[in-house]
Amino acid sequence: MEASEDLWSAGGAAAAAAAGFGAANVPFGVARRRGGGGGAFCATRFGEVVVDLTALERAGLFSSFQHLGGRDAKDGVFRERAGLTHFMARGRPAWREARAALQRLFATSESVLRDNAALRAKALVHHADVDMLLPTGETGPRGYTDFYSSRHHAENVGEMFRGARTLPAAWLSIPIAYHGRASSVVPTGTPVRRPCGQILPKGEKKPIYSPCRVLDFELEMAAVVGPGTELGSAVGARDASAHIFGLSLMNDWSARDIQKFEYVPLGPFGSKNFATTLGPWVVTLEALEPFACAAEEQSPGPLPYLDEGDARRTFDIDLGVNINGHSACKSNYKHLYWTAEQQLSHHTVTGCSLETGDLFGSGTISGPGKREYGCMLELSWQGSREVALGEGAVGGTRTFIEDGDSVVLTGVARSADGTAAPVSFGECEGTVLPATPLKL
């Protein structure tokens, strides 16, 4: 029995669920078959299998639905070139309809796809045989914003650089953010070139041009925008979730020495715009419902436009970073002071327009413990202590990231009492290539 057929067996469904890719998940992404000449297609994942939604749509499987598209490539929501853009723009009714339709299609009793070998051969592919692309397809998002919403992270930075666990003056009033560089967002699996730039070596007065000496990851999650907003119109935090399609893993690679020299007064620039790696799958808020939990209490309370009232909540999502297969840190999405809804509201408050597929990085997600920090800067405390990789340092030690290192972010939502099946975000991977300085 081929792996794809096994999905409809009780054992196959249970294995998929245990791996975090069962009927409880139904994540969305864009994939391309490896090696072949095929184009990008919209996808979901069940167990080990990536499902080609573009092919299923063309086969007419969604044509009777209310919020999804027809069989025509022009009407469909799962088009090739635009990735998930049209689907994400449709909003929550379409997302719920697609989720239910896919859960039904892979139910053990459902024969439509199970018994259609030709369509199965066309639409199902093993996850190891695809490369994942960005949710907006080959062109990537137009907007990418990075927030700074973890209090543990911001206080650690304060202690390291200002000598006290103080926050920037506006930090408790505003979900502080900067505009990132959308052209530098790459999908999981893309190698990352160590950047060169201006750094000021300790004790020197003049900067030098040099490969980055203190390369870092940042463990983040990205919220992906569904329906956009108009320029000049703002969205209150209570209305923001209608614009949030889901969450994905994100590694905001950072060149700490370049950042330190450049960032006053306009914020990080070249130290961040060489690469930001997005995870393979966007998990919808629907799939995360069973893992909803209270968000950190806010004191002082936020201004009314940022006040979520009773709707305020976050999700319990276990996060981790492995370097070359060995654990560097563990954290959790719930350690964020500002929610994605508040971030979205603040992003629009002065009138900025949002577009479908735009990304909001959460900011580095650090927990309270010393092995719960979301970047090497904090884990190694500015390089002052070696971080053991894996139990007993079986993976060696690091202060920062070295050439050849493979950095993998993982995320799984799990229920403490085991009543809900886990929901996985997959792996967000990047391997560091050596710098290639400009020859002048």
Place this chain on the structure above:
Amino acid sequence: MEASEDLWSAGGAAAAAAAGFGAANVPFGVARRRGGGGGAFCATRFGEVVVDLTALERAGLFSSFQHLGGRDAKDGVFRERAGLTHFMARGRPAWREARAALQRLFATSESVLRDNAALRAKALVHHADVDMLLPTGETGPRGYTDFYSSRHHAENVGEMFRGARTLPAAWLSIPIAYHGRASSVVPTGTPVRRPCGQILPKGEKKPIYSPCRVLDFELEMAAVVGPGTELGSAVGARDASAHIFGLSLMNDWSARDIQKFEYVPLGPFGSKNFATTLGPWVVTLEALEPFACAAEEQSPGPLPYLDEGDARRTFDIDLGVNINGHSACKSNYKHLYWTAEQQLSHHTVTGCSLETGDLFGSGTISGPGKREYGCMLELSWQGSREVALGEGAVGGTRTFIEDGDSVVLTGVARSADGTAAPVSFGECEGTVLPATPLKL
């Protein structure tokens, strides 16, 4: 004789040249007929006339050229939906060829278009009958970066906010910049809504949600990227001009009170992302050649990747800002410490990719004189002195921008000795609409 026919008369050509839109200019832009149902088209301007390059290309006028496209909409460089993107991506040989072809087409002796009334009717339209769009067409640029490259401006800011004419530590080493918000870039003529956001009133400890009370313009020019660059590859300053299509006027609207509260430590965000207005035309570097002049000397000298050597130069372009038709300030593009070539090189130094149509705002361009400052913050010295609009304050006075104000940026390159015809950038206009606070 209709205005368009008059272009081929000696008098018409002389009038066009005197107005800065003669054969010496040949700017590029994207336009749409007002009121009609027509789509966007690529355009240039001669005198009072906007020329539809998309129509001329379809009529086969460029099909024999080496670097331009064929008659087919798929091959052409002047397509409807992508605006000038394909043309800008072709690089300088194509730009030079198009410039020469258009100069020839409007020469007094050239009959191809002059004597073709049908094509003239299709392709020529009075400038008052079109709206200008962004160079990349209806979708706008994907990348927008704003630099901070005028020393007078940076020193004025230092004096106002830090009490001394000091520069940020990296200012003389790096053309400092932040990523702006591409979705908020709008074409000239788009009304600008006064933003609401968080401000900290003087003497207060808690921010309030309020309409911006100190709305400002910033007199800038934008460099428009032609051929892009690959992620992970850097461009030295000496090689940068191959990637610069030309320059346009740009108004980086700024909400000073929102900016002041939010910008530490990650830079400006909501205070800038409500609107940035781009001018109507991109003037190519070819058209600016006669106005080349020495750029400010740099001390200390830049690092090798930023060193332009003998190629270092800038352009003498008179700039001005009018509020409701009355002069607020006058400046000049040559007052920039960092050139667009250095900005482009620095933007790529860590590996950031650039895309065709990306915009680099120069930063506010201030000259040394008190009426040469490029924004109200400096002109009114933080609101401490009224700025007279027009000679004898015929236009009233301002400290900052009021609702209903029409702010117009102008730019004309002129030769001091009158040997070269002037080259105009047209007008970059925006009128401020009153704020519409969120109802919660």
